[in-house]
Amino acid sequence: xxxxxxxxxxxxxxxxxxxxxxxxxxxxxxxxxxxxxxxxxxxxxxxxxxxxxxxxxxxxxxxxxxxxxxxxxxxxxxxxxxxxxxxxxxxxxxxxxxxxxxxxxxxxxxxxxxxxxxxxxxxxxxxxxxxxxxxxxxxxxxxxxxxxxxxxxxxxxxxxxxxxxxxxxxxxxxxxxxxxxxxxxxxxxxxxxxxxxxxxxxxxxxxxxxxxxxxxxxxxxxxxxxxxxxxxxxxxxxxxxxxxxxxxx
Amino acid sequence: xxxxxxxxxxxxxxxxxxxxxxxxxxxxxxxxxxxxxxxxxxxxxxxxxxxxxxxxxxxxxxxxxxxxxxxxxxxxxxxxxxxxxxxxxxxxxxxxxxxxxxxxxxxxxxxxxxxxxxxxxxxxxxxxxxxxxxxxxxxxxxxxxxxxxxxxxxxxxxxxxxxxxxxxxxxxxxxxxxxxxxxxxxxxxxxxxxxxxxxxxxxxxxxxxxxxxxxxxxxxxxxxxxxxxxxxxxxxxxxxxxxxxxxxxxxxxxxxxxxxxxx
Numbered sequence: 001x002x003x004x005x006x007x008x009x010x011x012x013x014x015x016x017x018x019x020x021x022x023x024x025x026x027x028x029x030x031x032x033x034x035x036x037x038x039x040x041x042x043x044x045x046x047x048x049x050x051x052x053x054x055x056x057x058x059x060x061x062x063x064x065x066x067x068x069x070x071x072x073x074x075x076x077x078x079x080x081x082x083x084x085x086x087x088x089x090x091x092x093x094x095x096x097x098x099x100x101x102x103x104x105x106x107x108x109x110x111x112x113x114x115x116x117x118x119x120x121x122x123x124x125x126x127x128x129x130x131x132x133x134x135x136x137x138x139x140x141x142x143x144x145x146x147x148x149x150x151x152x153x154x155x156x157x158x159x160x161x162x163x164x165x166x167x168x169x170x171x172x173x174x175x176x177x178x179x180x181x182x183x184x185x186x187x188x189x190x191x192x193x194x195x196x197x198x199x200x201x202x203x204x205x206x207x208x209x210x211x212x213x214x215x216x217x218x219x220x221x222x223x224x225x226x227x228x229x230x231x232x233x234x235x236x237x238x239x240x241x242x243x244x245x246x247x248x249x
Numbered sequence: 250x251x252x253x254x255x256x257x258x259x260x261x262x263x264x265x266x267x268x269x270x271x272x273x274x275x276x277x278x279x280x281x282x283x284x285x286x287x288x289x290x291x292x293x294x295x296x297x298x299x300x301x302x303x304x305x306x307x308x309x310x311x312x313x314x315x316x317x318x319x320x321x322x323x324x325x326x327x328x329x330x331x332x333x334x335x336x337x338x339x340x341x342x343x344x345x346x347x348x349x350x351x352x353x354x355x356x357x358x359x360x361x362x363x364x365x366x367x368x369x370x371x372x373x374x375x376x377x378x379x380x381x382x383x384x385x386x387x388x389x390x391x392x393x394x395x396x397x398x399x400x401x402x403x404x405x406x407x408x409x410x411x412x413x414x415x416x417x418x419x420x421x422x423x424x425x426x427x428x429x430x431x432x433x434x435x436x437x438x439x440x441x442x443x444x445x446x447x448x449x450x451x452x453x454x455x456x457x458x459x460x461x462x463x464x465x466x467x468x469x470x471x472x473x474x475x476x477x478x479x480x481x482x483x484x485x486x487x488x489x490x491x492x493x494x495x496x497x498x499x500x501x502x503x504x505x506x507x508x509x510x511x512x
Contacts, residue, residue: 015512047512053353056512075258075355083353089346093278098271105267106354150350 003067005031005158005189006052011061013047021047023213024061029191029206031066031157034184036204036221037193040239044213045193046086049162053083065158079107082156084148086163086193092136096127096146099135100153107154114153121149124179140167148176152183159183160191165199177203197231207231209238264356268364269371272338276372283334283372284379287326291380294322295387298444309446310477315389320471321443323380327402328438328466331373331409332416332430335365339417339509340426348510358504362414362497369410374402390474397473397482404489405466409434411496418509437463447479462488 006029013022022044029035039045050056052063054074063070065077090099100121104114122128125145130138135146148164161180165173180203184190194200200207201221208218216238217224225231235241276283299315306314342348351361384390392398412429420426441463447455458464465485472478472485504510 050512054511055349055352057507075261075357078353079258079355081353085349087346089349091275091342091345091347094274098274102267102271103350103354105270106261106264106351106356108261108263108355110263 002031003064004028005033005066006191007062007064008048008052009062009064011048011051011063012059013044013051013056014059020213022051025210025213025215026061027208027215027218029189031189032184032187033189033206034180034204035189035191036200036207037191037210038197038200038207038235039193039210039216040241043210043239045210046162048210049083049085049160049191049193053081053160054078055085079154080157082151082154082159084151084159084161084164086166088135088143088147090135090143090147090150093134095132095134096138096142096149097122097131099146100149103150104153109154117153117155118149121152125149125175141169141172144168145172156188158189158191162193163195164192165194165196173199197235201225201231209235211239258355261356261360264354265360265364265367268351268356268361269367272365272368273371275338276334276368283330284376287330287376288379288383291322291326292383295319295383295389298322299387299389310475312475312477313389315387316391316475317471317477318444319380319384319389320474321441321467323377323384323474324401324405324463324467324470325438325443326380327373327377327405328409328434328463329430330376331369331406332413332434334369334372335410335413336417336420336426336429337413338365338368339414340420340423343417343509352510358501361504362411362500365414366407366410369413370403370406373406373410377402392474393476394473398470400486401466401470401473401489404493405470408489408492408496411493411500414500415496415503418503437461438467442467442479462492465489 006027008028009026011022011025012020014020025044025048037045037048047056051058052065052070054070058071066080068077070077094102097118100118101114104117109117122131125148127142127145127149130142135143138146144164144167151159151161165176168176177199180190180192192200192204205221206219207221207224209216209224217234224234227234295315298318303314303318308314309317339348356364381390416426416429440457441461442458447458447464450458465480465488468479469482469485469489472482
């Protein structure tokens with residue numbers, strides 16, 4: 001039996017100034033799953049993702065990526081992960097082609113392999129007319145496409161998307177949904193965080209809701225969204241937020 | 250693919266090469282700042298100290314004043330280029346957060362440090378060689394020992410590249426980033442024997458030269474270029490190698506701890 005794509009056990013993250021961002025999170029995502037990771041701002045979603053990808057140092061707990069320890073065997077583990085972060089952590093003076101090509105290089109892809117993959121991603125995300133412009137000159141939607149292409153350049157097995165459609169127009173959102181569904185069908189494991197519940201409901205088969213640094217609820221989409229009020233009601237109940245009486249009418 | 254990833258990775262040469270390509274590309278966006286400014290500054294030094302002032306100064310150790318000063322001018326600019334390259338590269342990538350691109354990649358700490366230092370040595374060497382070429386044009390550049398000249402260019406670049414990395418990781422503002430240059434690099438290099446021998450200093454002030462690390466770097470490159478040494482050659486080489494080991498170990502430790510890099 002193959003190990004889970006991602007297994008987090010008792011993860012805790014306390015920042016240097018004492019802020020507890022993640023109290024205690026454990027979850028297991030099987031290979032090939034499309035996993036929705038929901039929660040309000042500040043619940044600990046991005047911090048968890050940062051611990052998985054090496055941007056943050058876990059204070060306690062273990063993280064395994066396809067059975068490899070993400071801290072001890074970090075180089076081997078990171079080869080399998082692609083991250084599309086919530087914020088644009090990109091050199092603003094570089095162009096999309098360079099940004100994606102450099103990332104492929106960091107992951108050890110040879111020049112010919114990089115060229116063909118970058119060509120494919122530029123085409124797929126309709127970036128060809130913009131590939132020589134500086135990143136800072138691009139619109140918000142185009143910037144998002146570049147960051148997505150960068151996350152996918154090395155063809156990772158586990159794709160982590162931290163609010164990939166925030167501030168993105170409907171057209172790109174649909175392009176992205178189609179692409180994600182397609183690569184998930186091809187066997188890629190996807191971890192998606194989003195504040196758009198309809199997006200999660202449409203794409204994900206498993207869902208975890210995080211609140212105050214802990215998993216408040218976890219299950220299949222049908223288990224969580226199947227009750228009265230659907231996913232929104234389940235989300236509000238799990239996070240302790242009150243339903244809007246106007247929306248509820 | 251997953252089975253393949255289970256193999257322990259060797260050196261990520263392509264990743265290392267990409268770090269260098271990327272940083273060279275960033276450096277070439279500002280060629281005036283990176284190369285033209287230090288060359289013009291060196292040219293002014295050569296002109297003023299070689300012709301305006303130098304003509305009124307006697308020979309030092311059998312060398313014209315310009316020949317005596319030139320190695321120090323080379324070293325001052327090598328030090329500045331090395332420090333500015335690494336400190337600004339690290340700080341800028343932290344500030345904009347694209348340093349995360351290397352943090353999420355399968356690059357070891359040693360590869361990250363080696364990638365940064367390769368570009369440091371490249372920039373500092375191109376700066377230094379450019380000044381040497383100017384020296385040739387003024388008939389003042391001599392090289393007694395190419396291996397020693399290479400040693401001083403590369404090792405001093407690496408020392409100040411490592412210091413620059415530490416400052417780049419520590420700085421939380423552009424103000425902090427510039428502090429070491431204003432309060433440490435410029436004053437110490439100016440009084441490190443670029444323009445004078447230790448003997449020219451009053452006796453009570455000579456300890457300042459012996460205690461100044463820049464003195465050994467400048468003395469070393471001067472020895473390699475014109476054969477004029479004020480200390481036993483091994484002393485400067487030993488101090489430089491010790492500095493490299495200590496600073497290299499410190500930077501590796503900071504990377505391993507994620508200081509200034511990871512949340």
